Amino acid sequence: MKIVILGAGKMGSFFADVLCLEHEVALFDTDPKRLRFAFNTLRMTKVEEIKAFEPELVINAATVKYTIQAFEMVLPYLPKGCIISDIASVKTGLPEFYRQAGHPFVSTHPMFGPTFANLSDLSTQNTIIISESDYLGKIFFKDLYRKLRLRIFEYSFQEHDETIAYSLSIPFASTLVFASVMKHQEAPGTTFKKHMDIALGLLSEDDYLLTEILFNPHTPEQVQHIQEQLRELLDIIERKDSDGMKAYLTKVRNNLK
Secondary structure (H helix, E strand, O other): OEEEEEOOOHHHHHHHHHHOOOOEEEEEOOOHHHHOOOOOOEEEOOHHHHHHHOOOEEEEOOOHHHHHHHHHHHHHHOOOOOEEEEOOOOOOOHHHHHHHHOOOEEEEEEOOOOOOOOOOOOOOOEEEEEOOOOHHHHHHHHHHHHHOOOEEEEEOHHHHHHHHHHHHHHHHHHHHHHHHOOOOOOOOOHHHHHHHHHHHHHHOOOHHHHHHHHOOOOHHHHHHHHHHHHHHHHHHHHHOOHHHHHHHHHHHHHHOO
């Protein structure tokens, strides 16, 4: 299959490396410096080159802020029937875009990032495929993700947003709260250092991505749950309620089972 990948960032380069041995892959980026280390892949910096390539599939790996903009840039140069796809963690605006794009589409969300995941072994990682996607597009990505040994879940756009609010918004918000009250430690403990590493990794992500995930319409409900639990924990601590603390810890341990 002839595949164009939009964006030569970490995820775009990862997909190019994964696909280039079995498919004819072109990597497009307006910044030629980002294409320097592309392996076994055509390098493109002008959209006219995409038209000449005649791709059968486009994988949009541009940063979430520019996902739709990248699509709009290349749409006039795509052949009829070319499948367009995104791997965005935030799907805001994409259902509406796909409805008017005039191309079959497939939307997925690999739920691993280059910051934390071991890209050489993804057997413990998950991915979501949007159920409204084109059938052939879903088949392609299911086959690809199975080869990567990812656990595959199929959700609607709505279910995806609800899931992301829980699985990303809660750890993001909790980590931001930790980092906001953190003070320099001359002799940090193991737990502190682990939290510190997570905070540094999170804050190395794009500000727009963090903002859009936290602005998910389902996020406020999840943050309210955090507030409720903090109030309950603070009350137990202030009263030095040993039985209450034991019951609270038991409840938390049960949540982790």
